Amino acid sequence: xxxxxxxxxxxxxxxxxxxxxxxxxxxxxxxxxxxxxxxxxxxxxxxxxxxxxxxxxxxxxxxxxxxxxxxxxxxxxxxxxxxxxxxxxxxxxxxxxxxxxxxxxxxxxxxxxxxxxxxxxxxxxxxxxxxxxxxxxxxxxxxxxxxxxxxxxxxxxxxxxxxxxxxxxxxxxxxxxxxxxxxxxxxxxxxxxxxxxxxxxxxxxxxxxxxxxxxxxxxxxxxxxxxxxxxxxxxxxxxxxxxxxxxxxxxxxxxxxxxxxxxxxxxxxxxxxxxxxxxxxxxxxxxxxxxxxxxxxxxxxxxxxxxxxxxxxxxxxxx
Amino acid sequence: xxxxxxxxxxxxxxxxxxxxxxxxxxxxxxxxxxxxxxxxxxxxxxxxxxxxxxxxxxxxxxxxxxxxxxxxxxxxxxxxxxxxxxxxxxxxxxxxxxxxxxxxxxxxxxxxxxxxxxxxxxxxxxxxxxxxxxxxxxxxxxxxxxxxxxxxxxxxxxxxxxxxxxxxxxxxxxxxxxxxxxxxxxxxxxxxxxxxxxxxxxxxxxxxxxxxxxxxxxxxxxxxxxxxxxxxxxxxxxxxxxxxxxxxxxxxxxxxxxxxxxxxxxxxxxxxxxxxxxxxxxxxxxxxxxxxxxxxxxxxxxxxxxxxxxxxxxxxxxxxxxxxxxxxxxxxxxxxxxxxxxxxxxxxx
Numbered sequence: 001x002x003x004x005x006x007x008x009x010x011x012x013x014x015x016x017x018x019x020x021x022x023x024x025x026x027x028x029x030x031x032x033x034x035x036x037x038x039x040x041x042x043x044x045x046x047x048x049x050x051x052x053x054x055x056x057x058x059x060x061x062x063x064x065x066x067x068x069x070x071x072x073x074x075x076x077x078x079x080x081x082x083x084x085x086x087x088x089x090x091x092x093x094x095x096x097x098x099x100x101x102x103x104x105x106x107x108x109x110x111x112x113x114x115x116x117x118x119x120x121x122x123x124x125x126x127x128x129x130x131x132x133x134x135x136x137x138x139x140x141x142x143x144x145x146x147x148x149x150x151x152x153x154x155x156x157x158x159x160x161x162x163x164x165x166x167x168x169x170x171x172x173x174x175x176x177x178x179x180x181x182x183x184x185x186x187x188x189x190x191x192x193x194x195x196x197x198x199x200x201x202x203x204x205x206x207x208x209x210x211x212x213x214x215x216x217x218x219x220x221x222x223x224x225x226x227x228x229x230x231x232x233x234x235x236x237x238x239x240x241x242x243x244x245x246x247x248x249x250x251x252x253x254x255x256x257x258x259x260x261x262x263x264x265x266x267x268x269x270x271x272x273x274x275x276x277x278x279x280x281x282x283x284x285x286x287x288x289x290x291x292x293x294x295x296x297x298x299x300x301x302x303x304x305x306x307x308x309x310x311x312x313x314x315x316x317x318x319x
Numbered sequence: 320x321x322x323x324x325x326x327x328x329x330x331x332x333x334x335x336x337x338x339x340x341x342x343x344x345x346x347x348x349x350x351x352x353x354x355x356x357x358x359x360x361x362x363x364x365x366x367x368x369x370x371x372x373x374x375x376x377x378x379x380x381x382x383x384x385x386x387x388x389x390x391x392x393x394x395x396x397x398x399x400x401x402x403x404x405x406x407x408x409x410x411x412x413x414x415x416x417x418x419x420x421x422x423x424x425x426x427x428x429x430x431x432x433x434x435x436x437x438x439x440x441x442x443x444x445x446x447x448x449x450x451x452x453x454x455x456x457x458x459x460x461x462x463x464x465x466x467x468x469x470x471x472x473x474x475x476x477x478x479x480x481x482x483x484x485x486x487x488x489x490x491x492x493x494x495x496x497x498x499x500x501x502x503x504x505x506x507x508x509x510x511x512x513x514x515x516x517x518x519x520x521x522x523x524x525x526x527x528x529x530x531x532x533x534x535x536x537x538x539x540x541x542x543x544x545x546x547x548x549x550x551x552x553x554x555x556x557x558x559x560x561x562x563x564x565x566x567x568x569x570x571x572x573x574x575x576x577x578x579x580x581x582x583x584x585x586x587x588x589x590x591x592x593x594x595x596x597x598x599x600x601x602x603x604x605x606x607x608x609x610x611x612x613x614x615x616x617x618x619x620x621x622x623x624x625x626x627x628x629x630x631x632x633x634x635x636x637x638x639x640x641x642x643x644x645x646x647x648x649x650x651x652x653x654x655x656x657x658x659x660x661x662x663x664x665x666x667x668x
Contacts, residue, residue, distance in 0.1 A: 136640025297458030
């Protein structure tokens, strides 16, 4: 077992550990339901698909977040980018709803990218500022009330309907995943993201237009948040204040659990997928166990630290 | 006199951002008081100081890990946890009140210590460790106080959230109307508490070897290691100190509101605002430059901006937008640095 573990390449190790942990969660959850209710809902395909459907929103946000984290940056504007896209899409309505939502995401990503790439303001603080500006814009737009606009039928279809027995939202997540994975592994932009994340100065000297790379990555993150927002609005039939907040920290956690280095430059997209599934299943098992919020938060934090300790720790400072 | 002038000039050159922040604070606070319909008064100052105290403590807490080049995403959660602990303990006889306050501060420090130990011996990135421990702190807070409530000694609440004169009067320390006392009687207690913590805890820490090491690690960790500085001790101490400052904030918040509330949203908002305050004060997120006093100033700027909405008539619906734009503009001032850079490569540090 030990020799098998050591043959896995270092960047794949987190993915293997996280996959194992998913099995453990499923086993524990099933053992619990078998002993308490005498049934195993966790293993039924229908239940799992339902969980993945609600997990797809997190998955899409995490895909965009990963691009930014690979650069060594972070996007804290996700909550209100998501909300703003959803609100604008719902209030424009009709055929233009979807393009409007995505355009909002693109615009926010562009502003983020410009501020970070050209003004050289730390992403942590610039995206935070953009987030509060977006919040202000939306408060002014809605007048502080819950908006009355309904999601369009297309948004409802994408988020809540099923196609061939599988929720459409999972198809959307799969599509976004394939796009991001292809961008990261098959395009020069993807390679530039890794290079810039490893050492921006070196990437710049080797002719990569690192500013464009940063702007591009933030635009991907903005679009992903926008797609998640439009879907979430479709799922709950309308947009509402604070719909994006529960997605920020889990998205960062999912990316890091999947083995992406928080300082940038290293990580595989498969890992992020595994990380999202892990968080979604952990949440659903805890809610089956009717764990109160307090215990849930503690377990959540403990799992995150425990997994990171297992993944292997950073190098010791030696020079 | 001449040497003092030179020293001041050198100090200004070395920390432009800090003096810029001080100047900004002085200007906006003066303008605020000029525009205020009733002008400057002790009552206004007391109210302002009360609103600043919690975020100012948190900004000081955030500063120490930031100086290391790290970030502490758990400060808001630790503040929430300690305020819940305080709402359980800080009432009863004077002895139990004192015991409760000490326990509150100790528990926050212990939580920070735990953060530091995980960061150092787990060799993990602070930002992600504190993201996780922040969740644990919120969980513990919810465990202690599933619903908002609790009890804080009423005298303490009155004494700590008012001017010095009320403090003396509440506890019958001496005649509050004594002539020698009059010049300082108007000073708000929260302001004094902030300054006391800054002077008694932060400044000795900064001057110690451990404190200097925190700065050295933020500038160049490898060089600090090669110079034989106690790196591990400094990192653990930095996070423990952050926990202590956060606990001061939590204790103050509990006393101010006379209750504890395990509010997840509030914890997150405080954490993010603490980062903004640190940056506004002129501390570099890359580490090695800045200080807790600077963050104190940054936190005050952040709060004074929101005071303006009370006296200037702006559509309340536009307030969050203007607040956001001001914050964005203030942090964008940091971009002036790019104009001074002679070599493009210096931008990529």
